[in-house]
Amino acid sequence: MIIPKKLRIGDEIRVLSPSSSIERTGGLEANQVAEETLRKLGFKVTFGKHILENDVLGSASIESRVEDIHQAFLDEHVKGILTSIGGFNCNELLPYLDYELIKNHPKVFCGYSDITALSNAIYAQTGLVTYSGPHYTSFKMRVHQEYQTECFRNVLMSEGKHQLSASDTWSSDSWYVPDYTPHIQQGEWKIYSEGKASGMSVGGNIGTFNLLQGTRYQPADEAVVGFLELEEEGDFRDFTRAIASFLQAYTPKALLIGRFPQETEMSEERLRLVLGKYPELKSIPVIYDMDFGHTQPIMTFPIGQVVHVDTFSKVVSFFDE
CATH class of the missing domain: 3.50.30.60 (LD-carboxypeptidase A C-terminal domain-like)
Known part of the structure; x- marks a missing residue:
């Protein structure tokens, strides 16, 4: 079991779309509140190269999504990865991922819904603990945000017992x-x-x-x-x-x-x-x-x-x- 390093104030979080494109939720502009919420928590927010790619199936190509995942894990400045939204096709990426690369560059990976396939596969193939939790877009939710954010901070930003x-x-x-x-x-x-x-x-x-x-x-x-x-x-x-x-x-x-x-x-x-x-x-x-x-x-x-x-x-x- 590999527990990734906890996030700290000042860390860079990379936002990816391994399932549906962020365009499904209105693109970057429609989700600025989420970026503002994360910045107020002390994070720097960056986005995958292909975050806006959106084909007739509402997603980026397999090659583009895999490239963004590999680049996020390889980038030494990125300390955590958040998925933008779920969808229906995350499992098609699994045979094309470099699990040795992911294992050798462990970091926080968080999302839910269709991201379940990716989170469990990464754990099964590498032993890296991943997390089921908010998407990037979840951070623009107004009501109930206090509980959601506090739990996120407790699990991903603090050591010890949770x-x-x-x-x-x-x-x-x-x-x-x-x-x-x-x-x-x-x-x-x-x-x-x-x-x-x-x-x-x-x-x-x-x-x-x-x-x-x-x-x-x-x-x-x-x-x-x-x-x-x-x-x-x-x-x-x-x-x-x-x-x-x-x-x-x-x-x-x-x-x-x-x-x-x-x-x-x-x-x-x-x-x-x-x-x-x-x-x-x-x-x-x-x-x-x-x-x-x-x-x-x-x-x-x-x-x-x-x-x-x-x-x-x-x-x-x-x-x-």
């Missing part, structure tokens, strides 16, 4: 639309089955993670804690068959489930019915409605690091060692 716990509030809104009314709800992680357990953190977006099954990019750990979430384009049926696939590939020590966007029509009743199909989930810690995935805010957590789950205190913790 504890993740529920946000006070959350919402499932089109927060990126200039004029919207947030529907604020009380934040609470909910328990399906109680217990304490430890294991290697894997997962992220469940559909994207399952694309790695049967490939050399799938994490091969036996004792895992699975982080699973579903995007707003999916629905509860997609999660139902995706979790079956995940449980056929792994026997997790604990299962952590992100909040479901309202578009998925996943109710608490439906989720508990799905979980109840699997007797093994009654004997391990299972928490749901957690702060990661496609609702707001989202926490930052590692991929490829031992995490400790305690449902009694509703805390997920890990140590940098």
